[in-house]
Amino acid sequence: MPTVFSATDAASVGGLETTLTGASTLTPVSMPAVLGSVGATDLLAWVSIGAFLTALLLRWRGVAEPARYLGTGAWLSFGVFWATMAPYYYYDVQSPLQTILALIALPLCAYTGYLLWNGRDSLFLLTKAIALMGVIYLPAETIPVVRQWLIETTATQTHYGMELLGHSPGIEEGSNGYQSRFAFDSDETVTGRTTYIILACTGLGSMAIFGGLIAAVKAPLRRKVAAFAMAVGVIWFLNLLRNVFIGLASPWGWFQQDWLVSFMTTYMGAEADRVSYLVAHNYISQALSVVALVGITYLLIKILPEILKPLEEVLFVVTGTEYDLFDALGKSEVRADGGAEHDRRAEQ
Structure with a gap:
């Protein structure tokens, strides 16, 4: 997944902005449009992360169906957030890689939401990971x-x-x-x-x-x-x-x-x-x-071989195929207490 950030940076994402000495800005292309959408873009990021966290809280409280539906909505809004950043990456940042990632994020996030809606509850682990990424990044940004x-x-x-x-x-x-x-x-x-x-x-x-x-x-x-x-x-x-x-x-x-x-x-x-x-x-x-x-x-x-679990979910979303990375890499799943897990599918 690409990282969450604010469009308020009049700069290229992921690195240093370049300026003419004495100039206050660099990019002449579409910056007014980008700045005009700052509020909506930031709001989408916050709404997405907030919805992820709320869905996780509902699931923790045992309210399974509402948690699944809210999680689906969170994934959709997260995909829309990245789609809105594609013009910025293309025109202002002029980064082919980031433009492509932003464009494919929407269908991938929508598909993730679809899978969650249809009962793939193992995706809640990936949902939790994305939510915590936002918790780490967004406060530092704001x-x-x-x-x-x-x-x-x-x-x-x-x-x-x-x-x-x-x-x-x-x-x-x-x-x-x-x-x-x-x-x-x-x-x-x-x-x-x-x-x-x-x-x-x-x-x-x-x-x-x-x-x-x-x-x-x-x-x-x-x-x-x-x-x-x-x-x-x-x-x-x-x-x-x-x-x-x-x-x-x-x-x-x-x-x-x-x-x-x-x-x-x-x-x-x-x-x-x-x-x-x-x-x-x-x-x-x-x-x-x-x-x-x-x-x-x-x-x-x-x-920490346990991170293979959310990575398996990422691979399933991208390829539609179930992967057992623990077996493929010769790893034994490890319980939270440090012991080996005999039935790795027992806990989702």
Whole structure:
């Protein structure tokens, strides 16, 4: 699943926004339309997560049918939320990967709701994971002091990483109002552009994904804490490398080769001096992020094989086929008390 975020970020999701030095915004395409839909988009996210949580509460209280129906509605609204973000990803962020994910999210979420409606109660575990992802992410996004701390701390750490590579531009206030913009001199850089950190650059979205999965399953607290610490540590380190990479590639034009600039401007609608940023962020970094997510998942399974349960549900939704990942990976299902589960299908 893609991560939840607010359209209020006048920036690219999942990374650093690039700006002309002294400019307050970057994207000339469809930004008024995006900003005009901010309220509805945020509302959809909150309504979806709230409905997920309420459905889980109803099921916990033994009210099975209303919980199933409300859960179905929550999945539908969650899919609509991602569909509304597709134009933003396509026009403003210019990210093919995120556009595709946003478009396919609606039918996948609708199908998940359909399966839940028709009695596949095992999907409540995946519902719980998604709800907890939102609980982790949305408050951090909407509480100003938390948001500012995350962004400015990430900016400081990224700047330190740049200094280790011999670059020390300094940090100044970005167009988001935080001390998050790397103050490269436009007269000295290749593209005249620089970047600033937004919330999506903090790695919080990926942390929320794994945090939700870990929190949703039943397992000993010791192993859940160890799994979460490992995931957060790896994500933080890889995210720092990514931020430094994009933050230097954009101003210094690492990908401003003539043939690439010609291709991106002609066929992808990119601005010529923004090509390095788009290649570094939307193509290289996002592709490597997918690889990283798979790798982190593999490491988590070693510590917390219980997360295979919601992953099985994801595979069923995507393929329509039942998978036994425990058997496929040679894992024994583990009870919350640490013992082996003989009948892995007994608890749904």
